[in-house]
Amino acid sequence: IMRFGFGRRPNSGIAAEATGSVISPKKWQTIDHASISFGQAILVSPLQMVSAANVFANEGEWVPPFIVEYAVDKNGNKLQEIKDVEGKVSHKFGLGVRSPVVEGSVAELVRKYLISVTQKGGTAQRAAILGYQVAGKTGTSQIYDQQLGRYSKTRYIASFVGFAPASDPLVTVLVVVEQPRTSHYGGTIAAPIFKKIVQRTLLFKDVLPFPEGNSEETTAQVETASR
Incomplete structure (x- = not known):
C-alpha cells in the first residue's frame, strides 16, 4: 500500500500536502484485513489516488507527481529544493525518482x-x-x-x-x-x-x-x- 504512494507525502512541490492515513499492519485488527482490502480505514488525497492509478499506466512504476517544477530565489536562480533554518530539505521540486511497485507483466x-x-x-x-x-x-x-x-x-x-x-x-x-x-x-x-x-x-x-x-x-x- 505504501509503495503505491499512500500514507506519505507526494512531494509535489506545494506546502501542507495531505499525507492521508494508512494503518500500520502491526496495528491491524482482524476486521481490518477485510475492510482495508476494499478501501475502508484508509484516507487518501486525490493526488495520491491519481499517482496510484498511474502505476498501471507506467508499466508498474510509481512516478512522483509534481505541481511545482522549480522555485526561483531573489537572484533569479532556479531551485530544485529548499532547506529550512536547520539545513534540512523542506521542499523538493520537479520530477522525482521513479520506483518499481509491481512487475510490468502484473501492471499489464x-x-x-x-x-x-x-x-x-x-x-x-x-x-x-x-x-x-x-x-x-x-x-x-x-x-x-x-x-x-x-x-x-x-x-x-x-x-x-x-x-x-x-x-x-x-x-x-x-x-x-x-x-x-x-x-x-x-x-x-x-x-x-x-x-x-x-x-x-x-x-x-x-x-x-x-x-x-x-x-x-x-x-x-x-x-x-x-x-
Missing part, C-alpha cells in the same frame, strides 16, 4: 482488467469514449460519521479514476463527487464527467481515434473514416 494484466471496466458488462461503461480505449476504476465510498462513530448508510462519495488512451496513456483524470443526489455509484455519477473531460483533452491534444477503441462499432467507424 491489471491494465487489461481496468479496460474491461469501461467495456460492455463493466461497471463504468459511461466512461467509454468512442474511438479510444479507456482504462479505469469506479469508487463508491461511505462517508465516516464522526457523531455516530461509524460509516454512514446514506452519505457517499462517488468517484472514477482512469487514463486514456489505454495503450499509450496521455492523461489521467480523477473525478470525485461528494454526496451525490441521485445514484451513489461512481460508474453512474463520476464516469460520465470523466468522459467529457478526457474527450475534450484528447481532441485538444490532437489525439485521433483509432481501432483499439471500445467496440466493433468504433473499429468500423474508424476504418470507414480512413477510406
Whole structure:
C-alpha cells in the first residue's frame, strides 16, 4: 500500500500536502484485513489516488507527481529544493525518482482488467469514449460519521479514476463527487464527467481515434473514416 504512494507525502512541490492515513499492519485488527482490502480505514488525497492509478499506466512504476517544477530565489536562480533554518530539505521540486511497485507483466494484466471496466458488462461503461480505449476504476465510498462513530448508510462519495488512451496513456483524470443526489455509484455519477473531460483533452491534444477503441462499432467507424 505504501509503495503505491499512500500514507506519505507526494512531494509535489506545494506546502501542507495531505499525507492521508494508512494503518500500520502491526496495528491491524482482524476486521481490518477485510475492510482495508476494499478501501475502508484508509484516507487518501486525490493526488495520491491519481499517482496510484498511474502505476498501471507506467508499466508498474510509481512516478512522483509534481505541481511545482522549480522555485526561483531573489537572484533569479532556479531551485530544485529548499532547506529550512536547520539545513534540512523542506521542499523538493520537479520530477522525482521513479520506483518499481509491481512487475510490468502484473501492471499489464491489471491494465487489461481496468479496460474491461469501461467495456460492455463493466461497471463504468459511461466512461467509454468512442474511438479510444479507456482504462479505469469506479469508487463508491461511505462517508465516516464522526457523531455516530461509524460509516454512514446514506452519505457517499462517488468517484472514477482512469487514463486514456489505454495503450499509450496521455492523461489521467480523477473525478470525485461528494454526496451525490441521485445514484451513489461512481460508474453512474463520476464516469460520465470523466468522459467529457478526457474527450475534450484528447481532441485538444490532437489525439485521433483509432481501432483499439471500445467496440466493433468504433473499429468500423474508424476504418470507414480512413477510406
